[in-house]
Amino acid sequence: MLEKTQDIDGALRRLSGQLEGRISTQGDEGYKAACAIWAKPVGRQPRAIVHCRAPQDIQFAVAAARSADLPLSVLGGGHDWAGRALCDGLVLDLGGMRDVVVEADIASVSGGSRASDLLAATDPLGLAAVTGSCSTVGMAGLTLGGGYGPLNGRFGLALDNLIAADVVLSDGRLVIAERGRNEDLFWALRGGGGNFGVVTAMRIQLHQLPFVVSGALVYPFSQARDVLRRYADVARFAPDELTVQVVAGAGPDGTPVIMIVPTWSGSRDEADTYLAPFLELGTALSNTVGTVRYGASVSLFDPAIVNGQRVFMETCLLPVLDEAGIDILSKVMANAPSAGCSMITHEFKGAASQVPLETTAFGLRRDHVSIEILASFDDGSRTEERRHRQWVREAREAFTNIALPGGYPNMLGEGEVARAAASFGQNADRLLRAKRLYDPDNVFRSAIPLPIVAEARAGEA
Numbered sequence: 001m002l003e004k005t006q007d008i009d010g011a012l013r014r015l016s017g018q019l020e021g022r023i024s025t026q027g028d029e030g031y032k033a034a035c036a037i038w039a040k041p042v043g044r045q046p047r048a049i050v051h052c053r054a055p056q057d058i059q060f061a062v063a064a065a066r067s068a069d070l071p072l073s074v075l076g077g078g079h080d081w082a083g084r085a086l087c088d089g090l091v092l093d094l095g096g097m098r099d100v101v102v103e104a105d106i107a108s109v110s111g112g113s114r115a116s117d118l119l120a121a122t123d124p125l126g127l128a129a130v131t132g133s134c135s136t137v138g139m140a141g142l143t144l145g146g147g148y149g150p151l152n153g154r155f156g157l158a159l160d161n162l163i164a165a166d167v168v169l170s171d172g173r174l175v176i177a178e179r180g181r182n183e184d185l186f187w188a189l190r191g192g193g194g195n196f197g198v199v200t201a202m203r204i205q206l207h208q209l210p211f212v213v214s215g216a217l218v219y220p221f222s223q224a225r226d227v228l229r230r231y232a233d234v235a236r237f238a239p240d241e242l243t244v245q246v247v248a249g250a251g252p253d254g255t256p257v258i259m260i261v262p263t264w265s266g267s268r269d270e271a272d273t274y275l276a277p278f279l280e281l282g283t284a285l286s287n288t289v290g291t292v293r294y295g296a297s298v299s300l301f302d303p304a305i306v307n308g309q310r311v312f313m314e315t316c317l318l319p320v321l322d323e324a325g326i327d328i329l330s331k332v333m334a335n336a337p338s339a340g341c342s343m344i345t346h347e348f349k350g351a352a353s354q355v356p357l358e359t360t361a362f363g364l365r366r367d368h369v370s371i372e373i374l375a376s377f378d379d380g381s382r383t384e385e386r387r388h389r390q391w392v393r394e395a396r397e398a399f400t401n402i403a404l405p406g407g408y409p410n411m412l413g414e415g416e417v418a419r420a421a422a423s424f425g426q427n428a429d430r431l432l433r434a435k436r437l438y439d440p441d442n443v444f445r446s447a448i449p450l451p452i453v454a455e456a457r458a459g460e461a
Helices: 002-018 030-034 055-067 113-126 137-147 181-192 220-235 268-282 294-303 323-334 380-396 416-438 452-460
Strands: 048-051 073-076 088-095 100-103 106-110 163-166 174-178 199-204 211-213 218-222 242-250 256-264 290-292 309-319 339-346 368-377
Touching: 002 048, 002 055, 030 055, 048 181, 055 088, 055 163, 055 199, 073 323, 100 113, 113 137, 113 294, 137 181, 137 199, 163 181, 174 181, 174 199, 181 416, 211 268, 211 294, 220 242, 220 256, 220 268, 220 323, 242 268, 242 323, 256 268, 290 294, 309 380, 323 339, 323 380, 339 380, 368 380
Parallel strands: 048 088, 073 088
Antiparallel strands: 100 106, 106 199, 163 174, 163 199, 211 256, 211 290, 218 256, 242 256, 242 339, 309 368, 339 368
16 A cells, blocks of 8 residues: 555656646645536545646646556546546646637637637637537537537537547557548547547537527426427427427526527528427417527526536436327426426437448437436535435436437446447447557546446456
């Protein structure tokens, strides 16, 4: 034990000499700020945090972690409910790497960039990148794990728009993954998450999109079943340019509501025709649908993002949100233990469904609806923790008989290897081969779960 401690101390001293002033430990302001992520970390106490500014910083840090056998994790946007951005060893904080450069229809995005950084650069140019539905989310984590969002129907997943990535591997090499170069790595990165290395930069395809028509239609929860049934009838005929989210949760005053959030990304001349039926679903409490920049539409949910709360999450995939799914959603939400509980849908259709399954590691290429089941609450009693954890688990289980196998990999919990195998489906074997090739020692294990984790743990027993 003493020898191990000496190895760690020596590695951190050498790293401090290489990266003067960019390493913080418990008690430092930089350490405290880096740990203040969305989901309050529980039980994880980083040994040190490396505040990276360039790929070489990451290379030094990876070498240091390996020399001392320290766990390693990557902190980008920090928007992961399971707290995988932090570990008990060395945390690579990419918060100082948020540069975005736009050239024609391609954006070069540094590894720590949030969606808001990217959209601040593209909005004034009348361009848009495929992002999630919240602007505070890190682009690397979103993209590597999938990337559901309002533009999926027209332009595919975020990962479908990844052109190339610069990656620091476990052996310290900095490589480029793209078509024609490190193709197995490029394939695995698009869906396999951060399991293969540290992405220091990405090249992302942009699209001409000077505006969208989007906003929120808010209804009292008492209208939930009727509104959702009408929504389901209308959504079946919506074109690829129109995606719609359903949000069941609490309004600003804590009162339960149902929100319908359409985003139209097609021609302005056709917007009213396709959006009109969604304006007649019920008696709305409020309606903010209008013509806005895409970046403004993605910031709709930002005020609801509060850092430092306890968070539990579950994920399930439905072929469609039909009568059975609507009934389950309504019943589950009626029993939510607090105003911090919500259920959010993410459509998958159009361009996202048309990509051949073998093109990327993402394991499901058919129309479906991803259900995000979320419970957030102030850290308090164990009773509250149990209530919220039980609610998300029972909510997912309620959908079992109508759900597709697996879930959205970016939302799976630590150790959910069986569900990960189901989620990646026929792509799982190739994904594991890429893992063995690029990270044979499982250095980057603080990432979304892969089936290989089960093998690694069996070997350690």
